[in-house]
Amino acid sequence: MSDEYPLITTPITADLVRGAVELERTERGVLPHRLPAAARARGADGQLLMAESQPSGVRLVFRTRASTVELDALPTRRAYRGVPPRPDGVYDLLVDGRLTARGSVAGGNVLILDTVTGATEPEFEPGPVGTLRFTDLPDGVKDIELWLPFNEITELVALRTDAPVEPLPDRGRRVWLHHGSSISQGSDAAGPTTTWPALAAARGGVELINLGFGGGALLDPFTARTMRDLPADLVSLKVGINPVNTDLMRLRAFIPAVHGFLDTIRDGHPTTPLLVVSPVLCPIHEDTPGPSAFDEAAFAVGRVRMRATGDPAERAAGKLTLNVIREELSRIVERRAAEDPNLHHLDGRLLYGADDVAELPLPDELHPDAATHRRMGERFADLVFTGDGPFAPSRGRLPR
Known part of the structure; x- marks a missing residue:
């Protein structure tokens, strides 16, 4: 495959996601959660609600012949007032179980915490959706795992590839x-x-x-x-x-x-x-x-x-x-x-x-x-x- 092929948009559904407990439908796409809505309603504080929606261990998994994979995502990052910005969250791309590439998504929202004033509610700065792009992936059918950042809320907006994708079969692992x-x-x-x-x-x-x-x-x-x-x-x-x-x-x-x-x-x-x-x-x-x-x-x-x-x-x-x-x-x-x-x-x-x-x-x-x-x-x-x-x-x- 190459850039001469039009990219196919595939809906991000539960059969393409592992490691999440629940997917919340949003205006733009889906937001992975690691606690279900019923648990989130049981008195979880702001810190826990932020942490559970940071998708540690969550990954998109699929089988494809594609050589190009694109993901549109809207990150929400933390920042501390008066402290240099933390690095953007990292996405890891595995091909047939091997780490092949890493990248980050630009843009996104920022939650600014002020530890000096002790403000209980962070300041919210909205930002745009960003795009992550991986190219020149190996030829042939392959299993793709795209691991999401563990340290920033990640709203998944669109998945595009230059060849069709299908859910990855159960590999029989515990x-x-x-x-x-x-x-x-x-x-x-x-x-x-x-x-x-x-x-x-x-x-x-x-x-x-x-x-x-x-x-x-x-x-x-x-x-x-x-x-x-x-x-x-x-x-x-x-x-x-x-x-x-x-x-x-x-x-x-x-x-x-x-x-x-x-x-x-x-x-x-x-x-x-x-x-x-x-x-x-x-x-x-x-x-x-x-x-x-x-x-x-x-x-x-x-x-x-x-x-x-x-x-x-x-x-x-x-x-x-x-x-x-x-x-x-x-x-x-x-x-x-x-x-x-x-x-x-x-x-x-x-x-x-x-x-x-x-x-x-x-x-x-x-x-x-x-x-x-x-x-x-x-x-x-x-x-x-x-x-x-x-x-x-x-x-x-x-x-x-």
Whole structure:
């Protein structure tokens, strides 16, 4: 194919999208969501509504002979007043499973947050639809995966190719349903296929549904019900940093909230391998409670840096730290596993721990960089998807 062929517009429908829980029809096209409308109506705050509509792990998938693929999209990006603009979100194009090209969409809307004034509502600056174009793709029939940015709301407007497309057949892979915080969503990964869950999924040969929500891994019942109702062969929950850095709850509330979350998942997945992952190392919150706050001195020189504002002495009153949460998660899983042999625990410090801090420090004190995402994804795959790991292939695929 070449530019002499007219481009074909294909409607973006659910059979061309993976990793999304729901597609919302808009005036322009479709908006992928990672929480269903019923969950979004259950008191989700603005932060969670933004995070769930940032399509981490969502991808367009199809089979085609096309050598040219175009996507019109309307991104909505975050910006912090007084801080240099963040890089545009990255789209990854895979051809037959191999990363072939990357790109970004120009234009789009901007949500401007002002951390100095503390304004609760971001300022909204509208922008135009942009176009992403990939050309000179290999000849012949091929499987295309176009992974969407993990860090910007992405309204899909139009898909065009120079040859017809058809939905990609089910490849028989197990489905891994994962929930976590901004680190699971992607934080500062290099691209959507190099977040740690995406890397682990590729190494494990599974289909990923990523319910990692920046600031939103708070044991919300509506998230548990969403996980309960989604088909999955493997389920994992990475929890800890958000209850600490939001200072949302005390130990008395945290323990039954974890049990309730697991109980709800088990209502829909009674024997599915279920892995509870405790927090990775985060020095500022290991023994210091939250909430986290922006470091104003760093902002003054154009940097984003976080600090812990709690008092370690408040642990005696039930305030949460990462070490407290790790101890409780280990204890909870150990007790429940006596009656639930498919429930497992993984200490998050095996993914990123004390030995990693000097080599790969957290740039803003909370979130890992691209190299750390790769290390975490590789370690998770080795620990969980191989050998006697809880998601090893020997555990088989569950009937649907």
